[in-house]
Amino acid sequence: MDHPLFRPPAEAGSLILRTDQGCPHNRCSFCGMYKGTPYRRLGLDQVGSLVARESRRGRGARRVFLADGDVMARPFDELAAILGMLREGFPGLSRVNVYASGSGIAGKTDEQLRALRGLRLHTLYMGLESGDEETLRRMDKAESAAAMVSAGRRAQACGLHLSVMVLLGLGGRERTAEHARSTAASLNLMQPRLLSALRVIPVPGTALHRESGKGDFLPLTEDEAVRELRMMVEGLELERTVFRANHVSNVVPLEAALPRDKGRLLAQLDKLLASGDLDAESPGPMPLWL
Numbered sequence: 001m002d003h004p005l006f007r008p009p010a011e012a013g014s015l016i017l018r019t020d021q022g023c024p025h026n027r028c029s030f031c032g033m034y035k036g037t038p039y040r041r042l043g044l045d046q047v048g049s050l051v052a053r054e055s056r057r058g059r060g061a062r063r064v065f066l067a068d069g070d071v072m073a074r075p076f077d078e079l080a081a082i083l084g085m086l087r088e089g090f091p092g093l094s095r096v097n098v099y100a101s102g103s104g105i106a107g108k109t110d111e112q113l114r115a116l117r118g119l120r121l122h123t124l125y126m127g128l129e130s131g132d133e134e135t136l137r138r139m140d141k142a143e144s145a146a147a148m149v150s151a152g153r154r155a156q157a158c159g160l161h162l163s164v165m166v167l168l169g170l171g172g173r174e175r176t177a178e179h180a181r182s183t184a185a186s187l188n189l190m191q192p193r194l195l196s197a198l199r200v201i202p203v204p205g206t207a208l209h210r211e212s213g214k215g216d217f218l219p220l221t222e223d224e225a226v227r228e229l230r231m232m233v234e235g236l237e238l239e240r241t242v243f244r245a246n247h248v249s250n251v252v253p254l255e256a257a258l259p260r261d262k263g264r265l266l267a268q269l270d271k272l273l274a275s276g277d278l279d280a281e282s283p284g285p286m287p288l289w290l
């Protein structure tokens, strides 16, 4: 497979097995990850060969990440079969993690979700992106925030861990307040164990980049992006969540254990906003990979 591979930063030490290719939706305006990658799933016999090959290499994986986007969209029987193959191929296996959409979770019963957890499925990485339904609609996200929240809550109630990603600036200047407030509210309902905030970057080749070029989407300035993050953090009422905003797209790298560090985080953001160092005219420097 010669298409680019994406994985969450936390999976750097995991064995990555690409059982699927691309994303079944592949239409979100802001996302360029799988634009040139047609969606397909390896057949179970091919997955079996892949697992056998990696197992023969003697890596003895304890953690496996199944790529690409939304492996959770596979039917329950296929997922259970793949997890069974992994247990057989890697006797020391402790956890298997995947990207998951709300519909990928919603398509399984509680009993099936618990059975997958019993087969070592552990963390589901979900891109909520925003809790603001209008922002999600404008971005052509396949699912509503309400559906993702409901799926995420059910997965956690069945013993799976949820790692949620949100995109700062996704509502643009027009919906920054709604985006911040509604995203915090959705996260409060979901109570994910891990939360990552990345900043949206209009990537060349995406619809968002074209809209931004025409002036139909107004990206936040650096100063506005930090204000939005502050508003979002202020609205969070999380009971046990590790929060990270340390992706290269973020204005400053942040990490916190919530709720313990909420005051410290807000003070840090207030200091930054008062520093006069933030660009109030433009989004500021873009990551080097653009």
Ligand code: SF4
Residues within 6 Å of the ligand: 023, 024, 025, 026, 027, 028, 031, 032, 033, 034, 069, 127, 141
């Ligand atoms: S953001 Fe996720 S669901 Fe949307 S196109 Fe990209 S990989 Fe697919």
